[in-house]
Amino acid sequence: MKNKQAPLAIPYVIWMAIFVVAPIVMVVLYAFSTAEGSFTLSNFSAIGDYAVVFGRSFRLALIATAICLLIGYPVSYIMSREGEKFQRVAMVLIMLPMWMNFLLRTYSWISILENNGLLNQFFRSIGLIDLYNSVMGTDIQYFRMIGTSGAVVLGMVYNYLPFMILPIYSVIIKLDKSLIEAARDLGANSFNVFRRVILPLSLPGVLSGITMVFVPSVSTFAISKMLGGGTQMMLGDLIEQQFLGGAYNPQLGAAISLVMMVIVVVCMWVMNRFGEGEEQAVVL
Amino acid sequence: MSKELIRLRNVCMAFDDELVLDNINLYFNDKEFLTLLGPSGCGKSTTLRIIGGFTTPTSGDVIFDGVRINDIPPYQRQVNTVFQKYALFPHLNVYENVAFGLRMQRLPDPNDPTGKKKVKIPEEEIHQRVMEMLEVVSLKGFEHRKPEALSGGQQQRVAIARALVNRPKVLLLDEPLAALDLKLRKDMQIELKRIQQQVGITFIYVTHDQEEALTMSDTIVVMDKGSIQQIGTPEDIYNEPKNAFVADFIGESNIIDGIMVRDNEVQMYGKKFPCLDGGFAPNEPVDVVIRPEDIDIVPVSQGQLIGTVTSVTFKGMQYDIIVDFKGFKWLIQTTDHCPEGERIGIKIDPDGIHVMKKSKYSGMFGDYSSFSEEYDEMGDATLASDEEDSADEE
Numbered sequence: 086m087k088n089k090q091a092p093l094a095i096p097y098v099i100w101m102a103i104f105v106v107a108p109i110v111m112v113v114l115y116a117f118s119t120a121e122g123s124f125t126l127s128n129f130s131a132i133g134d135y136a137v138v139f140g141r142s143f144r145l146a147l148i149a150t151a152i153c154l155l156i157g158y159p160v161s162y163i164m165s166r167e168g169e170k171f172q173r174v175a176m177v178l179i180m181l182p183m184w185m186n187f188l189l190r191t192y193s194w195i196s197i198l199e200n201n202g203l204l205n206q207f208f209r210s211i212g213l214i215d216l217y218n219s220v221m222g223t224d225i226q227y228f229r230m231i232g233t234s235g236a237v238v239l240g241m242v243y244n245y246l247p248f249m250i251l252p253i254y255s256v257i258i259k260l261d262k263s264l265i266e267a268a269r270d271l272g273a274n275s276f277n278v279f280r281r282v283i284l285p286l287s288l289p290g291v292l293s294g295i296t297m298v299f300v301p302s303v304s305t306f307a308i309s310k311m312l313g314g315g316t317q318m319m320l321g322d323l324i325e326q327q328f329l330g331g332a333y334n335p336q337l338g339a340a341i342s343l344v345m346m347v348i349v350v351v352c353m354w355v356m357n358r359f360g361e362g363e364e365q366a367v368v369l
Numbered sequence: 370m371s372k373e374l375i376r377l378r379n380v381c382m383a384f385d386d387e388l389v390l391d392n393i394n395l396y397f398n399d400k401e402f403l404t405l406l407g408p409s410g411c412g413k414s415t416t417l418r419i420i421g422g423f424t425t426p427t428s429g430d431v432i433f434d435g436v437r438i439n440d441i442p443p444y445q446r447q448v449n450t451v452f453q454k455y456a457l458f459p460h461l462n463v464y465e466n467v468a469f470g471l472r473m474q475r476l477p478d479p480n481d482p483t484g485k486k487k488v489k490i491p492e493e494e495i496h497q498r499v500m501e502m503l504e505v506v507s508l509k510g511f512e513h514r515k516p517e518a519l520s521g522g523q524q525q526r527v528a529i530a531r532a533l534v535n536r537p538k539v540l541l542l543d544e545p546l547a548a549l550d551l552k553l554r555k556d557m558q559i560e561l562k563r564i565q566q567q568v569g570i571t572f573i574y575v576t577h578d579q580e581e582a583l584t585m586s587d588t589i590v591v592m593d594k595g596s597i598q599q600i601g602t603p604e605d606i607y608n609e610p611k612n613a614f615v616a617d618f619i620g621e622s623n624i625i626d627g628i629m630v631r632d633n634e635v636q637m638y639g640k641k642f643p644c645l646d647g648g649f650a651p652n653e654p655v656d657v658v659i660r661p662e663d664i665d666i667v668p669v670s671q672g673q674l675i676g677t678v679t680s681v682t683f684k685g686m687q688y689d690i691i692v693d694f695k696g697f698k699w700l701i702q703t704t705d706h707c708p709e710g711e712r713i714g715i716k717i718d719p720d721g722i723h724v725m726k727k728s729k730y731s732g733m734f735g736d737y738s739s740f741s742e743e744y745d746e747m748g749d750a751t752l753a754s755d756e757e758d759s760a761d762e763e
């Protein structure tokens with residue numbers, strides 16, 4: 086070792102070995118073994134029964150990621166063009182919910198979205214529900230929001246939006262202002278400056294934002310459980326059940342985790358091909 | 370010889386109550402190479418940004434070809450800029466960088482009689498113009514490289530090609546050579562002048578490097594503290610500086626307090642020297658500029674003035690020697706070696722003496738007591754340009 090600072094990395098290497106490498110090895114071992122410990126592929130053939138859950142997880146995660154991108158990009162872009170003071174305040178506001186416990190802020194959405202929750206009470210008080218009934222000829226007492234896939238997507242967008250905004254914002258804010266001036270100088274109007282210069286140069290931030298939202302979304306379990314009301318089971322819930330729930334089957338749980346991991350890695354790999362040539366690597 | 374293209378009329382610029390440009394009046398002729406020269410924070414970059422449309426002056430008019438263009442955005446001006454750090458688009462290759470401006474242009478459709486429909490420039494024409502321009506800047510064969518794979522000098526050429534391909538009437542250059550090393554800088558100076566003559570348009574060049582300015586310019590505008598100090602040809606500026614600031618900034622000069630006894634006779638150190646200047650009041654106090662290369666070293670017995678050598682520096686082509694004349698230190702450039710401590714006499718021909726009116730700069734420059742530090746500062750062009758950045762970006 087020529088690098089004198091190399092020993093400083095040892096604690097981290099040990100940490101990685103114990104808490105990252107070892108668990109992955111365990112997952113792989115479990116996935117390929119029976120309860121008795123002999124080699125089998127039956128865990129993987131059993132996954133077929135859960136195709137619906139796989140489909141739902143990826144679909145909802147994709148929708149949540151797309152919504153985060155649609156909200157996050159304009160927010161980051163507008164923020165980066167405002168004054169320093171505005172940027173500081175906006176940053177605090179974006180980070181503020183993250184200072185609260187994840188479960189707590191998701192719980193609060195339950196009381197907002199419930200059948201007798203804050204939103205429905207509000208809709209009732211302004212007569213929206215009566216209006217809906219008279220127009221549609223129905224007789225509902227509330228809008229059903231809790232326990233729908235929409236509520237799950239909302240929960241994911243709410244929780245993961247900062248992870249989209251931050252990487253995009255930090256890339257845009259670092260863009261050399263003279264590039265924008267150069268584009269304007271060469272005849273680009275505001276729209277073309279954005280499309281030809283800012284957008285392509287902020288792609289690395291977009292890619293890492295997508296990764297940072299998509300990966301936790303696809304494996305989320307608390308959000309779907311709390312806001313999906315048990316009807317919106319996702320991969321995270323499924324895996325949890327195999328390890329902690331009544332369906333106790335850690336071998337199957339490991340196999341599901343492994344398949345999910347592989348799919349996520351493949352997705353990320355494909356996406357990274359788009360950002361080829363950019364130096365900023367996407368956070369995996 | 371040529372017509373006026375741009376005029377700045379009573380232009381003032383203030384950032385946060387700080388006056389950066391103080392009533393600038395200046396015109397630029399078609400097809401000339403004009404340099405705005407001055408130290409960090411003198412307002413030269415701001416002047417350039419006003420012409421480019423990136424900054425709007427606080428007051429005053431910018432006139433282009435007879436039309437006031439204060440409120441015209443950059444993309445509608447017939448002006449293109451070569452930025453200090455090139456500002457090449459890192460995600461585009463050389464070809465696309467150069468083609469950028471052409472792809473942005475919309476021309477009236479020749480098949481549409483109303484002339485309202487706009488069309489893009491055809492791809493064949495873009496290709497032809499880009500390749501033609503790459504040829505002008507000697508970069509053929511580099512079309513597919515990304516900017517990061519180019520040397521500083523090559524990036525510089527791409528930046529020039531990218532601006533010129535749009536056939537602007539004026540090219541603005543903001544210290545374009547500051548990031549290059551000395552050898553490359555000298556080559557690019559000649560290259561730039563060649564390109565300017567080849568394409569035949571106005572170049573407005575901003576620099577703090579007096580040598581660059583003298584080499585390339587048709588006209589030099591010397592600026593300091595937001596005001597124009599002098600406008601003239603390189604020869605005028607060098608030989609007939611208007612005040613102590615210009616004399617000191619352009620080349621080396623000894624600036625001595627004098628009294629203009631009468632036309633063609635100036636008094637320094639109580640002695641009378643014949644000179645070629647006139648038009649001053651009798652016995653008017655003046656600043657006298659004597660360039661280091663205009664001083665002859667003679668034996669003490671024949672000297673008009675007698676002083677002591679205090680330091681000698683070998684410069685290759687000549688020695689720079691510092692000579693103490695009654696406490697005021699002069700710089701003399703000579704091919705003769707004079708050892709430190711020697712007493713020497715000097716002789717100055719009448720045409721080596723230039724007399725200036727007293728100004729607010731009198732007494733601030735022209736003494737070489739702190740010679741070595743001053744030389745260090747001037748040698749480090751990159752340092753100076755960094756300062757320029759911070760001063761101008763406020």
